[in-house]
Amino acid sequence: MSFIQAGxxxxxASVSIPVILHLLNRxxxxxxxxxTMRFLHDVIREGARRRKIRRWFLLAMRAALxxxxxxxFARPFISEPARSDGNxxxxxxxxxxxxxxxxxxSGRLLDDAVGAAxxxxxxxxxxxxxxxxxxxxxxxxxxxxxIRPSAxxxxxxxxxxxxxxxxxxxxxxxxxxxxxxxxxVTDMQQTGTGGELTDTQSLAFPSNVPVRIIDVGRPAANNxxxxxxxxxxxxLDVGSDIVLNATLFNFGSxxxxxxxxxxxxxxxxxxxxxxxxxxxxxxxxxxVALDFGKLDPGIWQVTASIDVEDDLAADNRRLTALEVxxxxxxxxxxAGTSKQGVAAESYYLVAALTQSGRESPEDEFDAxxxxxxxxxxxxxxVYLQDSSPxxxxxxxxxxxxxxxxxxxxxxxxxxxxxxxxxxxxxxVFAGDGDGENNLAWWQQSGxxxxxxxxxxxxxxxxxxxxxxxGRSTMLAPFVDPQHGDLxxxxxxxxxxxxxxxxxxxxxxxxxxxxxxxxxxxxxGRVVWFLSSADASWGNWPTSPLYLPLVQQMASELLNxxxxxxxxxxxxxxxxxxxxxxxTNVKQVSYRQSNNTLQPLTFTQSGFEQRSDALYVxxxxxxxxxxxxxxxxxxxxxxxxxxxxxxxxxxxASVQTQAARELWPxxxxxxxxxxxxxxxxxxxxxx
Amino acid sequence: MIATTSNWLQPEELARLNSxxxxxxxxxEGFLQGLHxxxxxxxxxxxxxxxxxxxxxxxRHVNWKVFARQRKLYVKEFDAETNLNMYLFVDAxxxxxxxxxxxxxxxxxxxxxxxxxxxxxxxQRDAVALGLMDDxxxxxxxxxxxxxxxxxxLRLLSQTPSQPVTAxxxxxxxxxxxxxxxxxxxxxxxxxxxxSGIERGLQQLRHRGHETIVFHVLDPCERHLASAGRVxxxxxxxxxxxxxxxxxxxxxxxxxVGRWCADLEDVCRHQGVDxxxxxxxxxxxQALVDYLVRRTT
Numbered sequence: 001m002s003f004i005q006a007g008x009x010x011x012x013a014s015v016s017i018p019v020i021l022h023l024l025n026r027x028x029x030x031x032x033x034x035x036t037m038r039f040l041h042d043v044i045r046e047g048a049r050r051r052k053i054r055r056w057f058l059l060a061m062r063a064a065l066x067x068x069x070x071x072x073f074a075r076p077f078i079s080e081p082a083r084s085d086g087n088x089x090x091x092x093x094x095x096x097x098x099x100x101x102x103x104x105x106s107g108r109l110l111d112d113a114v115g116a117a118x119x120x121x122x123x124x125x126x127x128x129x130x131x132x133x134x135x136x137x138x139x140x141x142x143x144x145x146x147i148r149p150s151a152x153x154x155x156x157x158x159x160x161x162x163x164x165x166x167x168x169x170x171x172x173x174x175x176x177x178x179x180x181x182x183x184x185v186t187d188m189q190q191t192g193t194g195g196e197l198t199d200t201q202s203l204a205f206p207s208n209v210p211v212r213i214i215d216v217g218r219p220a221a222n223n224x225x226x227x228x229x230x231x232x233x234x235x236l237d238v239g240s241d242i243v244l245n246a247t248l249f250n251f252g253s254x255x256x257x258x259x260x261x262x263x264x265x266x267x268x269x270x271x272x273x274x275x276x277x278x279x280x281x282x283x284x285x286x287x288v289a290l291d292f293g294k295l296d297p298g299i300w301q302v303t304a305s306i307d308v309e310d311d312l313a314a315d316n317r318r319l320t321a322l323e324v325x326x327x328x329x330x331x332x333x334x335a336g337t338s339k340q341g342v343a344a345e346s347y348y349l350v351a352a353l354t355q356s357g358r359e360s361p362e363d364e365f366d367a368x369x370x371x372x373x374x375x376x377x378x379x380x381x382v383y384l385q386d387s388s389p390x391x392x393x394x395x396x397x398x399x400x401x402x403x404x405x406x407x408x409x410x411x412x413x414x415x416x417x418x419x420x421x422x423x424x425x426x427x428v429f430a431g432d433g434d435g436e437n438n439l440a441w442w443q444q445s446g447x448x449x450x451x452x453x454x455x456x457x458x459x460x461x462x463x464x465x466x467x468x469x470g471r472s473t474m475l476a477p478f479v480d481p482q483h484g485d486l487x488x489x490x491x492x493x494x495x496x497x498x499x500x501x502x503x504x505x506x507x508x509x510x511x512x513x514x515x516x517x518x519x520x521x522x523x524g525r526v527v528w529f530l531s532s533a534d535a536s537w538g539n540w541p542t543s544p545l546y547l548p549l550v551q552q553m554a555s556e557l558l559n560x561x562x563x564x565x566x567x568x569x570x571x572x573x574x575x576x577x578x579x580x581x582x583t584n585v586k587q588v589s590y591r592q593s594n595n596t597l598q599p600l601t602f603t604q605s606g607f608e609q610r611s612d613a614l615y616v617x618x619x620x621x622x623x624x625x626x627x628x629x630x631x632x633x634x635x636x637x638x639x640x641x642x643x644x645x646x647x648x649x650x651x652a653s654v655q656t657q658a659a660r661e662l663w664p665x666x667x668x669x670x671x672x673x674x675x676x677x678x679x680x681x682x683x684x685x686x
Numbered sequence: 687m688i689a690t691t692s693n694w695l696q697p698e699e700l701a702r703l704n705s706x707x708x709x710x711x712x713x714x715e716g717f718l719q720g721l722h723x724x725x726x727x728x729x730x731x732x733x734x735x736x737x738x739x740x741x742x743x744x745x746r747h748v749n750w751k752v753f754a755r756q757r758k759l760y761v762k763e764f765d766a767e768t769n770l771n772m773y774l775f776v777d778a779x780x781x782x783x784x785x786x787x788x789x790x791x792x793x794x795x796x797x798x799x800x801x802x803x804x805x806x807x808x809x810q811r812d813a814v815a816l817g818l819m820d821d822x823x824x825x826x827x828x829x830x831x832x833x834x835x836x837x838x839x840l841r842l843l844s845q846t847p848s849q850p851v852t853a854x855x856x857x858x859x860x861x862x863x864x865x866x867x868x869x870x871x872x873x874x875x876x877x878x879x880x881x882s883g884i885e886r887g888l889q890q891l892r893h894r895g896h897e898t899i900v901f902h903v904l905d906p907c908e909r910h911l912a913s914a915g916r917v918x919x920x921x922x923x924x925x926x927x928x929x930x931x932x933x934x935x936x937x938x939x940x941x942x943v944g945r946w947c948a949d950l951e952d953v954c955r956h957q958g959v960d961x962x963x964x965x966x967x968x969x970x971x972q973a974l975v976d977y978l979v980r981r982t983t
Contacts, residue, residue, distance in 0.1 A: 035781030043938035
């Protein structure tokens with residue numbers, strides 16, 4: 001029995017009042033000497049026992065009356081094992097990830113899951129609320145009128161238990177009065193638990209909500225998958241051999257032998273096919289090199305597949321794409337002579353632009369990582385002391401780099417102005433050079449980002465870049481200091497500028513003075529870095545950030561920043577936005593102006609050519625790993641309260657919810673006792 | 687015929703008089719004022735008046751001459767005699783020391799009454815005898831009409847010790863033996879004893895030819911049990927003590943006391959004894975007047 005107003009139980013202490021009165025009454029005895037006591041003795045002897053019983057009964061009755069009054073105000077209630085399904089809420093989560101496409105007892109694992117999920121709600125009454133939802137990377141709620149879901153035809157997503165449980169938690173939190181439980185039907189794929197333990201522990205799933213996990217997975221899966229397929233870079237030079245690397249992994253315990261492996265590359269006009277035979281022992285990976293030889297310029301779509309009958313067919317094919325193109329010619333204007341060698345102002349700059357390296361197009365594109373697309377540029381230097389160019393051709397050299405703005409003549413600035421206005425791109429580095437009036441010439445040409453002032457020299461403390469605009473695609477890779485902290489670059493001098501409204505400031509020095517600007521001039525664009533390109537104004541050419549920053553400047557002007565013309569996506573990625581680590585409920589579709597439903601996410605693997613780029617969509621390689629996690633370990637990882645297999649705990653929790661108040665009975669008892677006490681007290685006193 | 691009761695000394699006032707003599711004189715004075723013109727009516731040899739014959743009247747007092755003339759029976763009444771023997775017996779047992787709701791103890795009340803009656807008797811030159819009863823007649827003064835008799839009586843009444851037990855039957859038997867000459871026997875007692883023993887004693891007194899009067903004196907509490915609350919009752923004659931709620935026993939007690947008084951009344955009536963029930967809150971003078979008026983009507 002419990003009490004709504006338990007504080008009133010203190011009033012039970014009032015039971016002592018009649019007891020105290022009784023005792024006081026006993027103590028306050030008047031003594032008299034009576035001559036006729038024999039009569040009194042007879043009377044007392046005759047009714048002594050009856051009166052004694054009556055007195056004690058009266059005392060007990062008064063004590064009980066006070067106790068009942070105290071209990072009445074305390075409002076006791078008892079919990080009755082009543083079943084009220086009207087307050088029941090069951091959230092049923094069904095895994096529809098790619099791994100659920102493995103064979104099950106009645107078709108696929110997904111079909112088994114649907115059957116088990118339907119059976120899991122049989123113990124509920126008609127008035128219980130059941131929320132159905134599919135989940136893979138995202139959660140897709142089913143319509144509220146769902147009684148028995150229909151298994152989807154294909155399962156392609158990757159598992160994310162955190163997203164599913166987060167959604168269930170949020171649904172339950174909206175019904176605080178409901179007795180809720182969760183049924184999770186899945187194959188217990190370990191890769192779906194996520195990487196970081198802190199992420200799973202941040203779930204904060206309510207401990208009073210039991211979770212029943214129905215494991216429909218296969219105890220031992222036999223799967224051979226292509227985990228990755230990539231070239232050294234997405235943009236490769238014409239004339240070089242195009243080699244792609246494919247990684248295969250045998251997740252089963254038995255070896256695969258003589259497995260046909262086929263790769264084809266197509267640019268829409270030509271198709272190049274390669275065939276190999278693969279032998280992979282159980283539990284091991286195999287790296288396969290695919291040499292397509294020299295390919296014509298253009299974008300090539302590459303498909304690799306293995307012809308094998310394993311448990312999971314979705315990962316037997318993998319796609320990628322690459323661009324075969326000539327390097328972009330960049331013209332650097334050096335004020336010195338070619339005889340200076342490493343002392344030339346353009347030496348470091350040209351080296352950085354022409355640096356080539358290996359690019360690893362990962363499955364998950366990370367916009368925050370500097371994309372050093374090495375090998376994209378071919379740089380040539382014009383030493384102004386040796387020769388003087390008569391003009392600039394944007395078609396031949398789409399980008400011109402002025403290594404030292406202070407060493408450029410007025411004539412050269414005029415030529416550059418015409419070049420930019422015609423659509424050329426110009427990258428200018430500041431420098432003191434030997435010109436005196438060229439600052440005014442730059443401003444008159446419109447190539448300057450604003451009012452240029454004489455160079456400023458630092459004191460003991462060097463100038464540092466203190467502010468980076470993360471919104472620009474040029475400097476986005478440097479926003480996170482862990483990837484590249486531009487604040488570590490030290491400069492002895494810089495060229496102060498008061499930017500005009502047309503100029504965009506991407507970075508600033510300490511004193512709120514622009515460090516990197518960009519502005520348009522007619523058809524062309526100009527980027528200024530307001531310190532030197534060599535080590536004369538600072539030590540930054542020796543910094544590891546020099547190369548990626550110079551590459552980003554050039555790429556920005558040539559529209560090569562961002563993801564470029566080939567973009568890699570996973571099934572389930574948002575079609576409009578860059579994927580993030582945030583887990584959301586999936587929005588299934590949106591409605592366009594022509595009233596047709598369009599999916600917001602990529603739903604199947606393949607190539608999709610759009611106006612902005614070619615999208616290469618693959619399934620997540622994580623789904624290929626059939627390693628399972630134990631239910632207990634799973635519950636421990638997500639800090640869940642597991643329900644018993646037969647659901648007894650769930651039912652019991654529902655049955656303890658009905659509370660019946662006892663105050664009407666107590667009130668009736670008080671009335672009866674009052675009447676009895678009145679009657680007995682009157683009889684006792686007379 | 688009877689003066690207003692305000693002239694009588696109330697028991698509270700009498701209780702403030704330490705001297706029994708003063709108390710007795712106060713009662714006598716009040717008694718005489720109450721009687722006023724009324725003579726002391728008693729058994730005498732001098733004719734006083736006639737009254738109609740009633741059952742029990744002595745046929746020797748019938749006026750036959752009147753009967754001869756009027757054919758109706760009348761008996762002659764006489765003025766008091768002067769040579770009457772008045773035996774006064776006062777209960778001096780422990781129970782007579784009871785004083786709860788009354789102004790004085792039952793013994794004091796009875797002693798006052800006895801002294802007053804002795805005084806009245808002495809005024810008529812009657813012989814007065816006085817005996818104290820507890821477990822028998824412990825003290826006794828023979829009948830005498832000498833002038834110092836009243837003082838003897840006062841002295842005896844004042845010095846009497848109380849005995850723990852009552853043997854009333856034995857005392858009455860001894861009283862009957864001591865009262866050798868026929869006279870008026872007045873008994874002052876609470877009569878707390880075996881009724882059959884009392885009846886035997888009264889029977890012996892009647893057998894001796896005494897005119898017997900019993901003043902049955904009780905404390906108001908003994909008669910009405912008017913107290914309230916929880917009390918520890920101690921028996922004055924050593925029967926122990928007990929604690930009880932008065933309210934819970936009052937009905938039964940009053941019922942028994944009433945029955946006891948009724949039994950006593952029956953016994954007295956059967957033995958031709960006048961019984962006058964008194965409580966100590968009634969003025970003794972009024973008690974005397976009430977009794978004597980009743981006797982004369």
